Amino acid sequence: MKLFKEKINELDEVNREFLSQSLTNIITLHELVNQFINKKLNKEDLEKVIQGEKKCDRIKEKYVQVLFRDKRALPFLVEDRYSILMKLDKTNDKIEYFARFLEVYPFDLYEDIKEEFKILIDSTVETVQELTTCATLIETDFEGAYKKTFEIEAIRRKARKAKFELLNTIFKKTKDPTKVYLTSKLVTYIYDVASWAEEVSDYLRGLIIKYPSR
Amino acid sequence: MALEYIIILFLIISIIISFGIGANDETMATIYGSKTLKMKELLILATILSILGAVLLGSAVSKTVGKDLFSFEIDHSMVLTVLISTAIWLILSSAYGLPISTTHATIGAIIGVGILLGGPFGVNWPTILELGMWWLLSPIIGYIVTYYAYKLIHKTITPKLTGFKSYERSEKFFSYMLLAVICWTAFSRAGNDCSNAVGIVVGAGIGVDLNIMLIITGFSLASGLVILGRGVIKSVGTITELHPSTAFAAQIPIAVILFFGTILGIPLSGSHMLVASLVGLAKARRAPTRKGMWKIVSVWLLTFPIAAILSIVLYFPINYFI
Numbered sequence: 001m002k003l004f005k006e007k008i009n010e011l012d013e014v015n016r017e018f019l020s021q022s023l024t025n026i027i028t029l030h031e032l033v034n035q036f037i038n039k040k041l042n043k044e045d046l047e048k049v050i051q052g053e054k055k056c057d058r059i060k061e062k063y064v065q066v067l068f069r070d071k072r073a074l075p076f077l078v079e080d081r082y083s084i085l086m087k088l089d090k091t092n093d094k095i096e097y098f099a100r101f102l103e104v105y106p107f108d109l110y111e112d113i114k115e116e117f118k119i120l121i122d123s124t125v126e127t128v129q130e131l132t133t134c135a136t137l138i139e140t141d142f143e144g145a146y147k148k149t150f151e152i153e154a155i156r157r158k159a160r161k162a163k164f165e166l167l168n169t170i171f172k173k174t175k176d177p178t179k180v181y182l183t184s185k186l187v188t189y190i191y192d193v194a195s196w197a198e199e200v201s202d203y204l205r206g207l208i209i210k211y212p213s214r
Numbered sequence: 215m216a217l218e219y220i221i222i223l224f225l226i227i228s229i230i231i232s233f234g235i236g237a238n239d240e241t242m243a244t245i246y247g248s249k250t251l252k253m254k255e256l257l258i259l260a261t262i263l264s265i266l267g268a269v270l271l272g273s274a275v276s277k278t279v280g281k282d283l284f285s286f287e288i289d290h291s292m293v294l295t296v297l298i299s300t301a302i303w304l305i306l307s308s309a310y311g312l313p314i315s316t317t318h319a320t321i322g323a324i325i326g327v328g329i330l331l332g333g334p335f336g337v338n339w340p341t342i343l344e345l346g347m348w349w350l351l352s353p354i355i356g357y358i359v360t361y362y363a364y365k366l367i368h369k370t371i372t373p374k375l376t377g378f379k380s381y382e383r384s385e386k387f388f389s390y391m392l393l394a395v396i397c398w399t400a401f402s403r404a405g406n407d408c409s410n411a412v413g414i415v416v417g418a419g420i421g422v423d424l425n426i427m428l429i430i431t432g433f434s435l436a437s438g439l440v441i442l443g444r445g446v447i448k449s450v451g452t453i454t455e456l457h458p459s460t461a462f463a464a465q466i467p468i469a470v471i472l473f474f475g476t477i478l479g480i481p482l483s484g485s486h487m488l489v490a491s492l493v494g495l496a497k498a499r500r501a502p503t504r505k506g507m508w509k510i511v512s513v514w515l516l517t518f519p520i521a522a523i524l525s526i527v528l529y530f531p532i533n534y535f536i
Contacts, residue, residue, distance in 0.1 A: 074381075074382055074385050074386070074457075074458075075249050076457065077378055077381060077382055077385075080378075081378070137377075138377060138378060139377050139378045139379050140376065140377040140378075140379055140380075141376055141377055142376055142377055143376065145377075211375070211381065
């Protein structure tokens with residue numbers, strides 16, 4: 001019967017496209033921040049992240065159109081997929097915001113925080129990558145996605161530890177308060193991405209718990 | 215009154231009562247509640263099934279309703295009183311979106327006329343008591359069966375659903391199954407419901423062609439559904455949150471029990487069973503039910519006395535004109 005056959009799903013394709021673009025964004029940002037740490041960043045390259053986010057927005061619109069084309073039979077899946085999409089989109093927004101901030105950040109990074117800053121950016125990127133995996137898994141494997149949410153939580157903790165160690169070092173500096181202030185903002189904004197990714201994974205966990213009881 | 219006028223009057227009243235039955239038909243409620251079909255689509259489907267059910271199945275049951283309930287011979291004014299009282303109560307409750315049992319309204323009206331004309335022994339109490347027992351048992355059966363049907367589905371199928379996609383496939387499958395069950399129920403119910411409108415007329419023996427009566431009442435049933443039926447469908451369909459799988463869990467036991475009930479001649483109330491089964495479903499899922507359930511239960515409790523009072527009040531004016 002046609003009903004039981006795995007059909008090529010347009011929604012699937014758009015979903016994959018969206019997640020893969022989100023992944024590209026965070027990987028690009030990762031590379032650029034590493035260049036920034038090593039003082040090799042060409043700030044114009046940050047435009048790639050900003051353009052990537054715009055691309056994500058366009059895919060999101062397409063996704064919403066496909067999603068709401070026929071919502072009669074399974075409205076709860078439509079609603080849940082929509083809220084996941086919106087939350088993932090907000091992750092991209094936060095990545096874009098950080099890229100824009102880095103674009104105008106006028107200083108080089110303090111030498112003594114480079115190691116910790118690298119840990120922070122690595123952890124942040126990892127949370128977003130794992131979140132993307134989790135969002136992919138929720139389509140076919142609740143159990144796998146559920147486990148992934150705990151992994152994201154653990155990585156976020158690592159990022160939080162790095163954030164506060166960084167702030168601790170930065171706030172002890174007395175020279176150039178503007179640089180102190182802006183560097184602390186830089187740390188906070190990158191951590192915001194990890195924190196939000198964990199919040200989304202919490203939401204996904206709740207959703208997974210909800211489903212078997214439907 | 216001349217026989218032709220009585221026939222015309224009976225036809226009009228039958229149209230009114232089948233309109234009332236259609237207006238109070240909640241068969242499509244779970245399809246609406248689970249959003250498997252839009253209101254317009256389900257009304258079109260219900261219209262087709264009502265007409266087909268009335269015409270193709272109505273004749274099989276039309277001769278059974280209305281007999282054995284009075285302990286004396288019935289006449290035209292009694293029949294008219296019962297029909298008009300039932301129609302009034304059905305249309306009134308439909309206007310407020312409250313589902314009631316047509317059979318119970320008819321029986322209530324019969325009790326009223328029976329007591330008025332024959333005293334305490336004017337009605338066949340053993341038969342009435344048997345019907346009353348099913349009146350009580352219908353919601354209980356609906357509640358219990360759906361409760362366990364849901365638990366069974368939840369235990370056997372839900373653990374196999376491992377992601378959004380498998381939910382999607384499963385719910386789609388259930389939506390097709392639900393549609394099939396509803397079509398079957400609506401079709402057979404139309405046949406049964408028409409019997410309430412035409413059966414008592416047949417019982418009065420005024421020589422109206424049964425097939426014509428069934429076609430007319432089939433169309434009238436469909437009109438009631440389209441014009442006033444939305445309220446009841448919405449009211450029942452939103453008793454608790456429904457998905458195709460849960461709606462199926464509520465609907466399939468009712469369809470099966472009503473089917474066997476009809477075969478065994480047990481007068482179960484589909485409305486009562488469906489409402490109670492939706493409450494049972496909510497209980498099994500530990501989900502809330504819509505506020506205002508007390509209104510539905512109150513109307514159930516009031517159906518017998520109100521229909522009886524209406525028939526007592528209406529009998530003398532009707533008898534005067536006839």
